[in-house]
Amino acid sequence: MNRRDLIRQMVWMGAGIAFLPSCVYKQDQLSIQLKKIQITPAQEKLLFSLANTIIPPGDSPGAADLGAHLFALKMVDDCFNKEDQEKFVRGLKAMQEHIKKNGADVLEEKVEDGKLSLLKTVSQKSDNNEIPGFLDPFRRLVVFGYTQSEYVMTNLVPYKLIPGKYHGCVPVTTSTIKS
Structure with missing residues (x-):
């Protein structure tokens, strides 16, 4: 075996070893990558449930089905200043503790009245x-x-392009002309 083949094989092996951790899927990972704030998968599940409580699914998908809770997390991570991010995370942890003490099963149920009453009391x-x-x-x-x-x-909410539909042939009457 010559030296070039050995080096080529070592490079391929190193690249494979570096790429291998991204192939392993872990169940307890977040579904969004955040840079500045740290939350747990349990907190993400809580946010999912809270988003479904705020805008529940019905004839149209709910807020959590459209990923509004992930949007909120990304906005907090990217757009809030450091103090507001810390305040948000502290409040999330306090909310999680409050729910554990006062009704851990309420957010798991399908009944919206219990969830709404919990949010109002909180x-x-x-x-x-x-x-x-x-x-x-x-x-x-x-x-x-x-x-x-x-x-x-x-x-x-269908989007209508401004100024609207073009009407090429419209009769002009005296009521449309104002002098």
Whole structure:
């Protein structure tokens, strides 16, 4: 075996070893890559459930089905300043702890009334002041992400190009001409 073949095989082997970790799928990974904030898969599941509570699925997909919770996370990661990101993560952790204490099974159920009542009690009677710092921006971002999604913009609110349809032959009457 000559030296060039050996070096070529070592390069291919090194590239394969470097590429191998990206081929392994782990069940407990996040579905979005974040640079500045750190959340767990359990927190992402909580955000999914909260997004479905804010805009539940019906005849059209809900907010979580369209990925509005991931949009909210990406906006917090990219557009919020450091203090607001920390406030958001602290509020998310406080919300997770509050749900564990006061109704861990409520968000798992399909009943929307229980989820809505939980959100109302958390936002109104929260003994922890950090939860509104998470819930208010998250709700605002989920609604914004849902209303600006491709599905909503193409199916629910059809886009009409300005100035509108061209009418080439319209009779001119005296009522349309104002002097």
